[in-house]
Amino acid sequence: MKIESSSDAAAAQRYRIGYAFAPKKEQSFIQPSLLHHASQNGIDFVPISITDSLSEEEAAEALIQQGPFHCIIHKLYGHRWNHQLKQYSSKYPQTLILDPPDSIERLHNRVSMLQVVSALKLNSQFNISVSVPKQVVLQNPQSPDSIHNNTNDGAVEFPVIAKPLLANGSAKSHEMYLVFDPKGLQTLLLTNTTTSASTQPILLQQFVNHGEVVFKVYVIGEYAQCVKRSSLPDISEQQLTASEGQVLRFSQISNSPQPQEEDEHGLGLSHDPHEMPPSDFVQELARGIRLGLKLNFFNFDVIRDSGNPHSYFVIDINYFPGYAKLPSYEQVLTNFLLALLTTPTQKDHQLEPATTEEEEEEEESDHDHLGDGGGGDASLLP
Numbered sequence: 017m018k019i020e021s022s023s024d025a026a027a028a029q030r031y032r033i034g035y036a037f038a039p040k041k042e043q044s045f046i047q048p049s050l051l052h053h054a055s056q057n058g059i060d061f062v063p064i065s066i067t068d069s070l071s072e073e074e075a076a077e078a079l080i081q082q083g084p085f086h087c088i089i090h091k092l093y094g095h096r097w098n099h100q101l102k103q104y105s106s107k108y109p110q111t112l113i114l115d116p117p118d119s120i121e122r123l124h125n126r127v128s129m130l131q132v133v134s135a136l137k138l139n140s141q142f143n144i145s146v147s148v149p150k151q152v153v154l155q156n157p158q159s160p161d162s163i164h165n166n167t168n169d170g171a172v173e174f175p176v177i178a179k180p181l182l183a184n185g186s187a188k189s190h191e192m193y194l195v196f197d198p199k200g201l202q203t204l205l206l207t208n209t210t211t212s213a214s215t216q217p218i219l220l221q222q223f224v225n226h227g228e229v230v231f232k233v234y235v236i237g238e239y240a241q242c243v244k245r246s247s248l249p250d251i252s253e254q255q256l257t258a259s260e261g262q263v264l265r266f267s268q269i270s271n272s273p274q275p276q277e278e279d280e281h282g283l284g285l286s287h288d289p290h291e292m293p294p295s296d297f298v299q300e301l302a303r304g305i306r307l308g309l310k311l312n313f314f315n316f317d318v319i320r321d322s323g324n325p326h327s328y329f330v331i332d333i334n335y336f337p338g339y340a341k342l343p344s345y346e347q348v349l350t351n352f353l354l355a356l357l358t359t360p361t362q363k364d365h366q367l368e369p370a371t372t373e374e375e376e377e378e379e380e381s382d383h384d385h386l387g388d389g390g391g392g393d394a395s396l397l398p
């Protein structure tokens with residue numbers, strides 16, 4: 017079925033999209049403007065109610081009772097939620113789960129999240145290299161041997177950013193430390209033993225000077241949009257010397273508004289650090305990361321080396337970011353869902369429970385009215 021216009025769509029077919037988010041995400045994402053635009057186009061967003069007091073099996077049953085949905089979008093983590101989704105899917109295999117927990121899982125570790133970038137093969141026409149800053153993991157940050165062995169022999173060069181290895185959305189997982197030299201690292205990990213940096217596995221990622229600008233690329237399926245955000249300032253050789261032994265703590269710095277345009281000549285750089293990356297490069301990069309991760313909803317942070325405008329680094333990938341910050345996110349999201357739900361190769365999206373074996377046999381002999389079925393998740397990526 018093709019959606020021709022808003023009114024045709026609303027009259028022809030309505031789609032139920034269940035959503036499950038933490039309260040903060042629900043508040044920012046589920047805006048009246050989104051509900052209105054989606055509804056005009058045949059999409060009804062339905063909140064999924066989550067009750068903590070239920071047993072795992074009761075919770076799974078409760079989700080089934082709230083169905084069926086054409087599609088579930090979610091940003092909840094943990095075994096309990098994954099189990100609910102699994103049970104739900106066995107009852108309603110035709111529901112698209114966006115995105116599958118197994119694919120999201122990879123983003124919860126700052127090493128595995130970036131492996132997709134290292135494996136990328138970008139078109140050489142861009143004359144741009146994309147990589148991940150040098151990084152090492154300290155599994156036992158409180159062990160002086162571990163620090164010594166992992167930071168020697170150029171494994172990373174200072175300054176570094178110490179990031180919790182686990183990226184699970186908690187406040188602790190966003191706690192970062194800019195560490196200027198080995199002395200600073202010792203202070204961070206061995207002197208103050210109460211910080212999460214000293215008690216949990218951490219990633220030491222080389223700090224790359226990047227003109228105080230981070231480019232955030234928001235992806236929704238095949239759609240990708242790049243925006244600019246404020247970041248940490250570059251560190252000069254003099255500052256490095258003057259900051260001996262220092263550690264700077266910060267958190268969610270790139271949530272700050274877009275940086276002010278500056279006169280590039282004043283910055284002493286050969287290029288304008290605020291200039292957006294070429295858009296076809298951004299699209300190609302987003303496509304590569306999307307296909308590698310098998311995810312539809314994410315954003316990633318890219319920085320450009322101040323010393324080499326052809327060299328970019330991906331430093332972070334986030335699942336289901338703050339889309340409401342994007343102009344026209346209502347349209348982009350609605351179009352994405354409609355395209356997915358009305359694609360002929362997708363399942364026919366009849367909202368019926370999974371059939372038993374006997375019913376299946378009967379159906380087979382009857383007719384073959386469904387599309388190729390095949391799991392509600394993996395076939396979404398072209």
Ligand SMILES: Nc1ncnc2c1ncn2[C@@H]1O[C@H](COP(=O)(O)OP(=O)(O)OP(=O)(O)O)[C@@H](O)[C@H]1O
Pocket residue numbers: 149177179183189190191192221222223224225226230246247248267268269270271317319331332334
């Ligand atoms: N290797 C790096 N070199 C230079 N700056 C960096 C580097 N890594 C991170 N930063 C700066 O620190 C900020 C936070 O880092 P990162 O994105 O890894 O943390 P996060 O808590 O996961 O962020 P978010 O709030 O986007 O989830 C970045 O937006 C960027 O400004």
Ligand SMILES: O=P(O)(O)O[C@H]1[C@H](OP(=O)(O)O)[C@@H](OP(=O)(O)O)[C@@H](O)[C@@H](O)[C@@H]1OP(=O)(O)O
Pocket residue numbers: 040041044091184185186232270271315334335336337338339341
């Ligand atoms: O809340 P915001 O709108 O700021 O969205 C942020 C989102 O928080 P939320 O999921 O709790 O909403 C973060 O998720 P967690 O890592 O903490 O899971 C992460 O994705 C940030 O990158 C998003 O900021 P953005 O990249 O879009 O600026």
